[in-house]
Each structure stands twice: as C-alpha cells, then as structure tokens.
Amino acid sequence: MNLDNKTIVITGGGQGLGRTMAISFAQSGANIALIDLNEEMLQETTKLVEQNGVSAKYYLANVSDEQQVENTFKQINDDFKGIDGLVNNAGILRDGMFVKAKDGVVVKKMSLAQFQSVIDVNLTGVFLCGREAAVHMIESGNKGVIVNMSSIARGGNMGQTNYSAAKAGVVAMTTTWARELGRHGIRVGAIAPGVIRTAMTDAMKPEMRDRLESMKPVGRLGEAEEIAHTAKYIFENEFFTGRVVEIDGGLSM
Numbered sequence: 685m686n687l688d689n690k691t692i693v694i695t696g697g698g699q700g701l702g703r704t705m706a707i708s709f710a711q712s713g714a715n716i717a718l719i720d721l722n723e724e725m726l727q728e729t730t731k732l733v734e735q736n737g738v739s740a741k742y743y744l745a746n747v748s749d750e751q752q753v754e755n756t757f758k759q760i761n762d763d764f765k766g767i768d769g770l771v772n773n774a775g776i777l778r779d780g781m782f783v784k785a786k787d788g789v790v791v792k793k794m795s796l797a798q799f800q801s802v803i804d805v806n807l808t809g810v811f812l813c814g815r816e817a818a819v820h821m822i823e824s825g826n827k828g829v830i831v832n833m834s835s836i837a838r839g840g841n842m843g844q845t846n847y848s849a850a851k852a853g854v855v856a857m858t859t860t861w862a863r864e865l866g867r868h869g870i871r872v873g874a875i876a877p878g879v880i881r882t883a884m885t886d887a888m889k890p891e892m893r894d895r896l897e898s899m900k901p902v903g904r905l906g907e908a909e910e911i912a913h914t915a916k917y918i919f920e921n922e923f924f925t926g927r928v929v930e931i932d933g934g935l936s937m
C-alpha cells in the first residue's frame with residue numbers, strides 16, 4: 685500500500701509509539717485518525733501530524749468498550765470517507781507476580797481485576813478495533829492493512845502473566861485474520877518490539893538501563909522511529925501478511 689492520501693487509524697495515538705507512527709505515516713502523506721483516552725495528548729499529536737500538510741482528527745474512546753469502538757469507527761469512516769489502515773497500538777501494563785511467596789507463605793497473588801484489565805485493553809481492544817476496521821474496509825471495498833502491536837513478552841515473561849497472555853493472543857488473532865480477510869484484499873501483520881526507549885525507560889535507574897542495553901547484541905534500546913519504520917514496511921510490502929516482525933535488537937528473554 686502506498687500511504688499517500690490513505691486514511692490510517694492509530695489507537696493509543698496520544699503519545700509514545702502511537703504518536704511516532706502517526707507522524708511518520710503523515711510524512712508519507714497519510715491522513716490520520718487518532719484514538720486515545722487522553723485528550724490533551726491527542727491534541728498535541730494532532731498538531732504534530734497536521735504540520736505535515738495532511739488531515740488529522742482525534743477521537744476520545746476506550747478501545748475495550750464495544751459501543752464506543754463501533755461508534756468511533758463509524759464516525760471515522762464518515763469523516764474520512766473510508767478507512768485504509770489500522771494500527772492496533774493502545775496498550776497498558778499492570779505487572780505483578782502470578783503468585784508471590786516468602787518462606788513458603790503466599791504473600792500476594794495477581795488479582796482477577798489486574799489480569800482482566802490488561803486483557804480488556806490489550807486483547808479485547810485489539811479484537812474490537814480490528815473487527816470494526818475490517819467491517820468498514822469490506823463494506824467500502826477498500827483493500828486495507830491492519831497492524832497489531834504484540835511484544836517480545838508474548839513468549840512469556842516474569843511478572844507479566846496478563847500482558848504476555850494478551851500479546852500472545854494478538855499474534856494468534858493476526859494469523860487468523862490474515863487467513864479470513866485475505867479474500868477481501870486485507871492484509872494483517874504484527875510487530876513484537878523489544879524494549880524501546882520511551883519516557884518510561886528514560887526514567888529507569890541508569891544501572892537497570894545499562895543492564896538491559898548490555899543484554900542486546902546491538903548494545904542499545906530501540907528507538908520509536910525504528911518501530912514506525914517496521915509498521916511502514918508492513919503497510920508497504922504487499923507480500924506481507926499473517927506474520928509477526930520481531931524488532932528487539934536480538935534480545936532474548
């Protein structure tokens with residue numbers, strides 16, 4: 685897909701990787717619809733996107749709320765006269781040990797609420813937004829692309845039962861959708877980033893960051909632009925579908 689004059693929806697576009705991808709796609713001429721819960725950040729991203737001479741609009745919505753997602757995608761489809769792409773990027777972390785014990789005594793366990801909150805946003809949210817994007821792409825006859833954000837944690841990671849389960853599910857949905865939606869000309873891919881430099885990693889203790897950096901063959905954290913570059917590759921490469929790109933500097937967990 686050539687991104688010029690296409691309409692791409694980005695969830696979690698208020699900040700972080702979502703914002704960087706929005707700006708990067710805009711630099712290639714794409715019009716951008718941003719979904720997030722944080723209005724102030726959405727306004728800021730919208731301004732940055734518009735500086736590239738494309739249209740941008742933002743929508744306040746919770747990706748895990750079915751009614752809000754249905755209404756928002758319908759509104760985006762009307763506002764932009766169609767949807768060509770979606771990046772399912774909104775995500776949260778609520779880390780904690782599955783069962784934490786000291787001297788044989790259980791002191792804490794992951795609550796169902798803690799588990800479910802991450803599943804709701806990182807898995808159900810991806811399902812709902814992917815479904816609504818596909819509905820509009822099929823009904824308008826648009827050949828579309830859906831990119832889902834997974835994570836290196838999809839293989840399982842200490843303290844991330846909820847996050848790992850959701851991110852593994854995202855890859856399974858990616859393959860399933862690629863197979864189901866291929867007949868409509870819709871391609872679906874996933875990205876599994878390692879640790880990317882963000883405000884969160886900048887705030888880490890230097891020794892923790894040094895340890896993470898030294899674990900990678902490339903010797904540094906990833907940059908948000910490198911994830912945007914990967915998303916662009918999935919959009920542009922017409923032979924890519926049903927697969928996950930691991931972009932983690934060679935880090936093994």
Ligand SMILES: NC(=O)c1ccc[n+]([C@@H]2O[C@H](COP(=O)([O-])OP(=O)(O)OC[C@H]3O[C@@H](n4cnc5c(N)ncnc54)[C@H](O)[C@@H]3O)[C@@H](O)[C@H]2O)c1
Pocket residue numbers: 695696697698699700701702719720721722725745746747748772773774775776805809833834835836876877878879880881882
């Ligand atoms: N940053 C990394 O190192 C890294 C690594 C692997 C995977 N990822 C994944 O990449 C994606 C983006 O990560 P990031 O670091 O930019 O995160 P971030 O926390 O900086 O941004 C996430 C955005 O999603 C929004 N959001 C959260 N819940 C929402 C909801 N229910 N509805 C709508 N919007 C919601 C937030 O408001 C925020 O703007 C996530 O899916 C994350 O799991 C990030």
